[in-house]
Structure formats: C-alpha cells, structure tokens
Amino acid sequence: MEAHYRLLLNAFPARHRRQYQEEMLGVLMDRARPGQRRPTLVETVDLLRAATSVRLRALRDTADDHGxxxxxxxxxxxxxxxxxxxxxxxxxxxxxxxxxxxxxxxxxxxxxxxxxxxxxxxxxxxxxxxxxxxxxxxxxxxxxxxxxxxxxxxxxxxxxxxxxxxxxxxxxxxxxxxxxxxxxxxxxxxxxxxxxxxxxxxxxxxxxxxxxxxxxxxxxxxxxxxxxxxxxxxxxxxxxxxxxxxxxxxxxxxxxxxxxxxxxxGSVRRRIATVALPVVVLYLVIDRSFLGYRMATYHFSPPLPLSPEQWVLLALPPVGVFALGIVGLYWYEGRRRPDPVR
Known part of the structure; x- marks a missing residue:
C-alpha cells in the first residue's frame, strides 16, 4: 500500500516531495481502511489533481521570477x-x-x-x-x-x-x-x-x-x-x-x-539560450531538409503544398528542443537551488 502511495506522490515536484512527502504519506496511510491494498480511484484522482495544481503554480511562479x-x-x-x-x-x-x-x-x-x-x-x-x-x-x-x-x-x-x-x-x-x-x-x-x-x-x-x-x-x-x-x-x-x-x-x-x-x-543567459535554440533548429531544418521541396515547387505547376509529414518535420524539432531546454533548465537550476528543508 505504501509503495502505491509513494508512486502517486512522485507526480509532485521533487522539492515539494522532499518537504511534504512523509507528512502526506502518513495522512494517507492513517485514512486507509483495514485490508486496503491499493489507493481508491477517488484518492488517485485527488492526488493527481493536487500534483497538477502544484506544478502549475510552480510554473506560474517561475514565469514571474526575476530571471x-x-x-x-x-x-x-x-x-x-x-x-x-x-x-x-x-x-x-x-x-x-x-x-x-x-x-x-x-x-x-x-x-x-x-x-x-x-x-x-x-x-x-x-x-x-x-x-x-x-x-x-x-x-x-x-x-x-x-x-x-x-x-x-x-x-x-x-x-x-x-x-x-x-x-x-x-x-x-x-x-x-x-x-x-x-x-x-x-x-x-x-x-x-x-x-x-x-x-x-x-x-x-x-x-x-x-x-x-x-x-x-x-x-x-x-x-x-x-x-x-x-x-x-x-x-x-x-x-x-x-x-x-x-x-x-x-x-x-x-x-x-x-x-x-x-x-x-547566468540564469538570464540560460533562459535566452533556451528561447534562441528553437530558432536555430528551425533555420537548420528548413535549410537542410527542404531543398528538394523548394526546387520541386519552383519548377512545377501547380505548386506543391506541404504534406502532413513535412508539417511534422517543421514543427517537431523546434518544439521538442524548446521543451527539452525548459526541462533541462529547471532540472539544472533545481539541482543548484538549496533544499529549503535542510
């Protein structure tokens, strides 16, 4: 039972878990019915909703930070x-x-x-x-x-x-x-x-x-x-x-x-680099991956519209790089930030 609760609590941010996990786990274990082996559906939904709320609040706070x-x-x-x-x-x-x-x-x-x-x-x-x-x-x-x-x-x-x-x-x-x-x-x-x-x-x-x-x-x-x-x-x-x-x-x-x-x-420079990388990636994708399409559209009539696969190729690399950059940014800064509990 405790292992299932800990798995659900992993949905909360790491800093939140370090500060409140044992307290939340104790409350959940005390409320469990005798013989209960798994969290109920209501508990699961409530924990995931709370974790999402905490993450969104943290995202809003970081968006307003000085960096x-x-x-x-x-x-x-x-x-x-x-x-x-x-x-x-x-x-x-x-x-x-x-x-x-x-x-x-x-x-x-x-x-x-x-x-x-x-x-x-x-x-x-x-x-x-x-x-x-x-x-x-x-x-x-x-x-x-x-x-x-x-x-x-x-x-x-x-x-x-x-x-x-x-x-x-x-x-x-x-x-x-x-x-x-x-x-x-x-x-x-x-x-x-x-x-x-x-x-x-x-x-x-x-x-x-x-x-x-x-x-x-x-x-x-x-x-x-x-x-x-x-x-x-x-x-x-x-x-x-x-x-x-x-x-x-x-x-x-x-x-x-x-x-x-x-x-x-450094925090400002890292954020600037995170935003600039998708532009560089989009430039490289268009410059390196669409030469054949540009030539074909230039020489043939009527012009050829982009295929669904080409739209994915245009959108996925810059969006993916930006998402990875955001994750890497907060992971790096989270490791450098002092733990408030200690």
Whole structure:
C-alpha cells in the first residue's frame, strides 16, 4: 500500500516531495481502511489533481521570477532589433540594385513598409514606451501571419522563407509583452550595452552594402535579362560573387551580441539560450531538409503544398528542443537551488 502511495506522490515536484512527502504519506496511510491494498480511484484522482495544481503554480511562479522577466526584456529588444535590421538590409539591397540595374521592378509601398515596420517597435522599446512596443509588435506579428497564410495558398515556398522571421517576431512580441512591468531595456542594459546592440544591428544592415560591393560586371551575349549557369545567377551584366564580406559582418555582429549578453546573470543567459535554440533548429531544418521541396515547387505547376509529414518535420524539432531546454533548465537550476528543508 505504501509503495502505491509513494508512486502517486512522485507526480509532485521533487522539492515539494522532499518537504511534504512523509507528512502526506502518513495522512494517507492513517485514512486507509483495514485490508486496503491499493489507493481508491477517488484518492488517485485527488492526488493527481493536487500534483497538477502544484506544478502549475510552480510554473506560474517561475514565469514571474526575476530571471524570466529580465530575459524577456532582453530577448524582446534583441529580436526586434534583428527584425528591424533585416528589414533595413532588404531595403538597402533593393535600392542598391536599383542603382546598378535600371529596369529592376520598383518596390511597392507595402513592401517598403514591410521592411520598416519593426523600427517603431525598437524606438518605442528604447524610449521606455513598453506597452506601445508590445502592442505594435503583436499587431505586426499577426499581420505577418495573415499575409503568410494567404501567400502559402499561391506560393507554398514563401512559408519556408517567412516562417523563420515569423517565429522571431512571435518571440519578440512575447518578450516585449512579458517585460511591460519591467524597467526600460535601456536602463536594464545600460547605455553602452544598448549602443552595442544597435551597432550589431547596423552591422547586419551593412552586410547588405557589403554584398552589393561584391557585384562584378560580366558581359553576357544575347542580351538575356536573366540566366543561371553553374549555380551562379547572372542579371544582364551583373554577377553576384561569394558574399564573404557580408558573412564577416554577420559574424562580427554575433560576437558583439555575445559580448553585450555576457555580463548578464547566468540564469538570464540560460533562459535566452533556451528561447534562441528553437530558432536555430528551425533555420537548420528548413535549410537542410527542404531543398528538394523548394526546387520541386519552383519548377512545377501547380505548386506543391506541404504534406502532413513535412508539417511534422517543421514543427517537431523546434518544439521538442524548446521543451527539452525548459526541462533541462529547471532540472539544472533545481539541482543548484538549496533544499529549503535542510
């Protein structure tokens, strides 16, 4: 009988068991009827309900702790700066191509606004308008999701290209919303580290300029407007060569970001890494596992929608990595946390 009760009590968190298990076990054994060999159905349901309640309460408390609130504030602004920088990079690259090739299609106003839409979020967060930054971020994210769903019907590959920034947008929105009650990120990080984040964003924008500087003039006979040869794309008389300087700028921006985050508390850094890992995993999954699908959808008509197996492949790795990260985070911190009973 005692073994069955102990098995049910394992549903409670370890710290709760260490503090209350013997007391709960004593109460359960005292209430057992003579000759009873197993817990009743009512007892089983009641214990599982209580264990679930304790775990949910612990999860709520940990979500409100200082580590998560600080991490959310940092994650929100970093993700917003990344999205704003990538949007500005797209705009700079297109304007550069317009200067090099006169007959490239002019970007529409919605496309330009799409490139600039995260700038107000960054500005609002930096000046301390936390509620406004979170509200704008959520509006932009929901609009991005709606547009992505609509484009998927006509161009399924757009989902693959848009899913990664959409995930970053969701992370930015959640982080900014969680940090509404936190102090402004400029005060949290300080003047110099905030400037470091902005400099990293400018390096991302600068990578677009570096890519344009790698454009080499190559004469093409026949006046073809577009040709693809040996994996190299030619546009009239222009050839975009290896983007090494842009890659170097990306790496410098990454190193600068790590320098900015290094002085944060270990608990904050661990939470930031837990949230960042699913984005990296999703990027690798799309980049490595969907090349054949992208080529098939590009060359065949009508476009091929994603199969159920491909949806699972898209969703399972990042979700699984995030779940394992959360479990590993609390397991690690639970081992380091002193036992309140001792």
């Amino acid at each position: 998560w609130s600080t991490a959310a504030a940092v994650i929100g602004i970093v993700a917003a700066i990344l999205l704003a920088s990538l949007g500005l990079r797209n705009l700079v690259v297109h304007l550069g191509w317009r200067l090099l090739v006169d007959d490239i299609m002019v970007r529409s106003l919605p496309d330009v606004l799409h490139d600039l839409v995260w700038l107000p979020v960054v500005l609002a967060a930096l000046v301390g308008w936390r509620t406004g930054a979170a509200a704008i971020a959520w509006l932009v994210t929901l609009a991005e999701a709606v547009v992505l769903v609509e484009r998927y019907r006509m161009f399924p590959t757009d989902l693959l290209y848009g899913l990664r920034p959409l995930l970053v947008a969701v992370i930015a929105s959640v982080g900014l919303a969680m940090s509404v009650r936190h102090r402004p990120v400029a005060k949290l990080l300080g003047r110099w580290r905030t400037a470091g984040l902005l400099l990293a964003g400018l390096l991302v924008v600068g990578s677009g300029v570096a890519a344009l500087l790698q454009v080499t003039i190559v004469p093409l006979p026949g006046g073809d407007a577009y040709r693809e040869t040996d994996g190299r794309i030619y546009f009239r008389t222009l050839h975009l060569s290896v983007d090494l300087p842009a890659t170097v700028l990306y790496l410098i921006a990454l190193v600068l970001l790590l320098i900015v985050l290094a002085p944060l508390a």
